[in-house]
Amino acid sequence: MKCDNCESLATQTTDMYSFCNKCWCRNFGTITIGGVKRPFLDVLQDSLENMGLSREEGETIDQWGKRCREATSLNPKILGGLA
Numbered sequence: 636m637k638c639d640n641c642e643s644l645a646t647q648t649t650d651m652y653s654f655c656n657k658c659w660c661r662n663f664g665t666i667t668i669g670g671v672k673r674p675f676l677d678v679l680q681d682s683l684e685n686m687g688l689s690r691e692e693g694e695t696i697d698q699w700g701k702r703c704r705e706a707t708s709l710n711p712k713i714l715g716g717l718a
């Protein structure tokens with residue numbers, strides 16, 4: 636069964652909808668921080684911006700992913716001093 640929003644395989648299916656993981660998260664994914672409930676993807680975007688890891692203009696997904704992996708594996712602050 637396909638997702639109601641895109642061509643991906645639906646993984647979250649009810650009588651009301653069929654969504655893939657990504658579309659389900661976009662529609663229903665939330666996180667509560669300090670008592671404030673916000674869409675998960677908004678919190679993720681803000682976190683990446685705060686870490687200087689927003690996707691840069693012209694940067695491919697692979698380049699962006701590599702930059703994010705390098706930032707988290709080489710920065711002891713981000714890993715809480717475990718690196």
Ligand SMILES: [Zn+2]
Pocket residue numbers: 638639640641642643654655656657658659
């Ligand atoms: Zn989808």
